[in-house]
Amino acid sequence: MIGQIIEKEHIQDFKIIPADVDRSLVLHDILTAAQRLGNEFKSKTTIVFQTEDGPKRVETTVWSLTENYVQIKNGVLIPLKAIIEVSL
Secondary structure, three states: OOOEEOOHHHHHHOOEOOOOOOOHHHHHHHHHHHHHHHHHHOOOEEEEEEEOOEEEEEEEOOOEEOOOEEEOHHHOEEEHHHEEEEEO
8 A cells, every 4th residue: 555654633734725636536436435434433544545645545534425525524625636545
């Protein structure tokens, strides 16, 4: 899996930019499953997303999912267009 591991509390320290390929539609189903696992079982998901400093990887609970964003703890939003990879 690619990306430098960071703590979820440090996501806002980076400027998130769109990934080279927009995988929003492809990742929607897996992110929906991640949201369900997070809400029902407090299960964590690994999300790799693009920043100006290169890909970053975070292990976190997905709280909610909208058409354009995934929300994690403390109201942090990650744009779907920035997500490179998701694993449950």
